[in-house]
Amino acid sequence: MSDVASIESRLTELWETPKTLRGWFATVDHKELGIRYLVTAFAFLLVGGLEALLMRIQLSRPDQAFLSPEVYDQVFTMHGVTMIFWYASPILTGFAVYLVPLMIGARDMAYPRLNAFTYWSFLISGIFLYVAPLIGQAPHAGWFAYFPYTGTRYSPSRGMDFYALSLIFLTISTTGAAINSIVTILRLRAPGMAISKMPLFLYSTLTISFLILFALPALTAACVFLELDRQWGTHFFKIANGGDPMLWQQLFWFFGHPWVYVIFLPATGMVSLIVPVFSRRPIVGYPYIAIATILTGLVGFSVWLHHMFTVGMSDMAMSFFSAGSMTISIFTAVQVFAWIATIWMGRPVLTSAMYFAVGSIALLVVGGLSGVFTGIIPVDWQVHNTYYIVAHIHYVLIGANVFPVFAGFYYWLPKMTGRKLDEALGKCSFWIMFIGFNVGFFPMHILGLIGMPRRIYTYQSGLGLENMNVIVTVGAFVLGIGILISILNLLWSLRNGPLAGKNPWNSDGLEWETESPPKPYATVHIPTVISRHPLWDDYEEESDPANDRILDEQRLTLVTSWLDAEPTSIATIPKDTLVPLILAIVLFFFFFALVFQWLMGALLSFLITVLLTYYWLWPKPAEATQ
Amino acid sequence: MSVALQCPRSSPSISELPLEERRGSYAMWCVIATESALFASFFAAYFYLGNNKARWQVDHPPKLLIALVLLAILVSSSFVLEWGKRRVVERRYAAARFLLAVTIFMGLVFLVLQAYEYIDHWKTLTPFSDSYGSIFYAITSFHAAHVIVGLLMLAYVLVLPRYAPARETPFRPYETVALYWHFVDVVWILVVLVLYVIPNMIAHG
Numbered sequence: 001m002s003d004v005a006s007i008e009s010r011l012t013e014l015w016e017t018p019k020t021l022r023g024w025f026a027t028v029d030h031k032e033l034g035i036r037y038l039v040t041a042f043a044f045l046l047v048g049g050l051e052a053l054l055m056r057i058q059l060s061r062p063d064q065a066f067l068s069p070e071v072y073d074q075v076f077t078m079h080g081v082t083m084i085f086w087y088a089s090p091i092l093t094g095f096a097v098y099l100v101p102l103m104i105g106a107r108d109m110a111y112p113r114l115n116a117f118t119y120w121s122f123l124i125s126g127i128f129l130y131v132a133p134l135i136g137q138a139p140h141a142g143w144f145a146y147f148p149y150t151g152t153r154y155s156p157s158r159g160m161d162f163y164a165l166s167l168i169f170l171t172i173s174t175t176g177a178a179i180n181s182i183v184t185i186l187r188l189r190a191p192g193m194a195i196s197k198m199p200l201f202l203y204s205t206l207t208i209s210f211l212i213l214f215a216l217p218a219l220t221a222a223c224v225f226l227e228l229d230r231q232w233g234t235h236f237f238k239i240a241n242g243g244d245p246m247l248w249q250q251l252f253w254f255f256g257h258p259w260v261y262v263i264f265l266p267a268t269g270m271v272s273l274i275v276p277v278f279s280r281r282p283i284v285g286y287p288y289i290a291i292a293t294i295l296t297g298l299v300g301f302s303v304w305l306h307h308m309f310t311v312g313m314s315d316m317a318m319s320f321f322s323a324g325s326m327t328i329s330i331f332t333a334v335q336v337f338a339w340i341a342t343i344w345m346g347r348p349v350l351t352s353a354m355y356f357a358v359g360s361i362a363l364l365v366v367g368g369l370s371g372v373f374t375g376i377i378p379v380d381w382q383v384h385n386t387y388y389i390v391a392h393i394h395y396v397l398i399g400a401n402v403f404p405v406f407a408g409f410y411y412w413l414p415k416m417t418g419r420k421l422d423e424a425l426g427k428c429s430f431w432i433m434f435i436g437f438n439v440g441f442f443p444m445h446i447l448g449l450i451g452m453p454r455r456i457y458t459y460q461s462g463l464g465l466e467n468m469n470v471i472v473t474v475g476a477f478v479l480g481i482g483i484l485i486s487i488l489n490l491l492w493s494l495r496n497g498p499l500a501g502k503n504p505w506n507s508d509g510l511e512w513e514t515e516s517p518p519k520p521y522a523t524v525h526i527p528t529v530i531s532r533h534p535l536w537d538d539y540e541e542e543s544d545p546a547n548d549r550i551l552d553e554q555r556l557t558l559v560t561s562w563l564d565a566e567p568t569s570i571a572t573i574p575k576d577t578l579v580p581l582i583l584a585i586v587l588f589f590f591f592f593a594l595v596f597q598w599l600m601g602a603l604l605s606f607l608i609t610v611l612l613t614y615y616w617l618w619p620k621p622a623e624a625t626q
Numbered sequence: 627m628s629v630a631l632q633c634p635r636s637s638p639s640i641s642e643l644p645l646e647e648r649r650g651s652y653a654m655w656c657v658i659a660t661e662s663a664l665f666a667s668f669f670a671a672y673f674y675l676g677n678n679k680a681r682w683q684v685d686h687p688p689k690l691l692i693a694l695v696l697l698a699i700l701v702s703s704s705f706v707l708e709w710g711k712r713r714v715v716e717r718r719y720a721a722a723r724f725l726l727a728v729t730i731f732m733g734l735v736f737l738v739l740q741a742y743e744y745i746d747h748w749k750t751l752t753p754f755s756d757s758y759g760s761i762f763y764a765i766t767s768f769h770a771a772h773v774i775v776g777l778l779m780l781a782y783v784l785v786l787p788r789y790a791p792a793r794e795t796p797f798r799p800y801e802t803v804a805l806y807w808h809f810v811d812v813v814w815i816l817v818v819l820v821l822y823v824i825p826n827m828i829a830h831g
């Protein structure tokens with residue numbers, strides 16, 4: 001027994017980040033970084049939520065002057081940009097960064113320092129974005145920023161430069177995180193976890209990581225063109241000299257639609273893990289869900305024009321993209337039916353996590369249906385740019401992202417903090433959020449159909465819009481209160497919650513094999529797996545009579561082949577380092593210099609970046625000697 | 627009973643597994659994938675902007691000669707680099723380092739020559755003249771930026787202290803960087819094809 005204890009203490013010594021200031025900034029531990037991702041992204045949700053409430057106060061009564069038209073434009077732009085780019089996707093990255101290595105029995109991500117870098121650059125790019133309103137020059141052209149409104153003629157302030165450059169900055173972070181997920185999922189799975197036995201969350205994370213690789217560059221290109229047009233006098237979008245403003249729309253939506261799946265698929269992946277656990281049975285139709293996930297990703301590339309039906313295009317193109325949009329809804333339906341069947345055939349246990357998961361399915365169906373409507377071209381022409389669209393995007397985004405994220409919190413926070421949240425408060429929070437959301441957003445469909453346009457700072461009285469706008473505002477505040485209750489619940493549980501133990505929900509996934517919160521090295525023996533539900537079968541994952549899979553010579557983890565997960569080699573995991581943080585800060589100055597067209601500053605930061613990267617990649621003596 | 631059969635058969639050999647050393651090239655492949663998508667966006671923009679335009683450089687296609695010379699330089703530099711990689715495998719490090727230096731030299735020649743070409747072009751076409759100029763310079767200078775980054779990577783491998791410490795890991799940086807350099811090379815082939823050869827073919831029937 002003392003042997004086990006000495007192994008454990010050796011592993012701890014190897015893997016633990018010292019609790020010093022340097023340790024805090026230098027850590028490469030995926031658990032630490034995952035939690036930071038979650039906290040930071042959640043903070044952005046709150047900021048974006050506050051902006052939303054400002055808008056709703058302004059719109060609660062006709063002819064109000066709470067926000068001036070200029071400020072209103074800035075607020076809805078910041079709201080959309082914050083929510084879409086700095087909340088919805090990073091929060092899922094947070095779950096992935098925290099959970100993926102635990103789910104596959106690895107001790108860290110494939111590139112831990114890159115992981116630290118993508119976290120810091122995510123945070124710092126968000127700060128960069130928020131410098132804009134602080135110096136009073138916020139972007140104001142909506143989250144998809146159509147030209148010519150974004151040109152210097154109509155947007156003379158530096159707001160749009162902040163928009164474009166902060167997005168390019170974030171792109172670096174997002175791409176890095178995607179690469180990290182791809183290689184981690186494909187190569188670090190525990191022996192035996194063949195690709196057909198992966199948890200479904202890994203399928204969705206893998207799919208969206210590939211989507212990111214292929215879709216995000218279109219956004220980068222669009223933003224580069226925008227910056228060149230705005231600051232350096234080129235003519236990509238300016239009609240007068242042969243440019244074409246539609247080019248922005250094409251590039252933006254080529255990126256934008258896959259992005260919808262980036263913030264949607266991993267959330268469905270989480271639902272696919274949570275629903276079966278609380279239905280006390282394996283998920284129905286595992287292979288169909290896996291395939292539907294991948295197909296959603298693929299077909300997601302061929303529907304971007306449906307955001308542009310009102311722009312004008314050939315009938316052929318319209319039919320094609322309309323059909324594509326319809327096809328996608330089939331894949332989503334496959335997932336929804338699989339969840340419903342799972343609940344149907346299981347014995348549901350109604351915990352808070354399950355409430356949120358089921359709630360999200362319900363909202364998703366409404367959002368999906370209104371999406372099918374907007375996929376039909378005549379309807380789209382009618383409702384385009386009305387509150388109907390605002391209702392639709394929020395049903396999809398809140399239903400398919402916020403609710404699953406809350407389900408994920410109630411399900412996995414006990415793993416992260418070691419303590420369970422209060423169930424009664426959780427359910428209370430769910431009902432308040434659910435009711436608040438529907439009260440707040442369902443009437444928007446009707447508002448849109450009777451003609452209230454989106455992105456207007458006010459409306460006249462006597463148009464029949466007053467009552468419903470009051471209801472909408474009340475609903476928005478109720479939703480906010482619901483979210484607040486969950487936050488309080490979390491804060492309360494950190495001290496007083498009942499101890500969770502290893503596996504509080506009797507779940508099947510490998511992440512529940514670890515202590516709660518997990519030890520820095522996760523498990524003493526790297527687990528092996530023989531089924532899709534490692535903790536539900538009789539096989540002992542950590543059994544390792546030869547003590548082969550302890551790997552305690554240095555920070556090590558096991559690498560396996562990507563299909564069958566046969567062990568192929570052993571990967572070293574680097575030590576803590578400050579370089580990723582410094583690199584992200586230097587990039588901040590790089591982009592800052594670009595906003596103000598200060599080329600020397602940009603060049604200088606670029607050179608520092610190069611030197612830092614050299615230092616980062618330089619083989620360290622300790623790593624070279626085995 | 628089937629459980630025993632399904633058990634991973636790996637247990638005895640794990641302690642003998644080699645150290646993992648391919649993460650660099652996995653990441654590089656991903657980078658190449660996303661960069662390809664970036665250049666694809668640029669090319670798409672080129673065609674999109676050229677659509678419906680009466681004049682899309684058909685009457686004045688860019689001169690072909692220098693672009694082809696540049697192409698020859700870059701493609702052959704890739705071969706030189708590959709040759710050097712073989713030397714590393716054979717553990718002839720001095721030769722490898724020399725060939726790497728030659729590659730870098732060829733890359734620098736590429737940049738100088740391209741600068742010369744720019745000066746020539748600038749007389750008739752600038753990024754500020756019209757959308758064609760904008761996208762032409764955007765694509766070519768973006769490619770040049772990739773050449774510069776590639777050179778920085780090659781320089782890094784050039785100064786790496788040793789190629790074969792324990793288990794020869796630093797063979798891999800050579801390989802990884804070579805991947806990137808080949809990619810930059812392939813992109814230039816496409817650039818020449820799309821921006822130079824096709825317009826010239828159309829112009830001269």
Ligand code: HEM
Nearest residue numbers: 049052055076080083084088142143390397454455456476
């Ligand atoms: C917390 C509750 C929320 C409320 C009360 C709310 C409210 C609103 C309102 C009123 C608008 C319309 C502004 C206008 O067109 O005049 C809007 C736009 C938008 N919201 Fe939300 N929202 C909330 C949460 C979210 C979330 C969680 C997301 C994304 C994950 C999101 C994404 C968007 C987007 C993309 C727009 C469009 C912005 C634009 O027009 O450029 N919202 N929101």
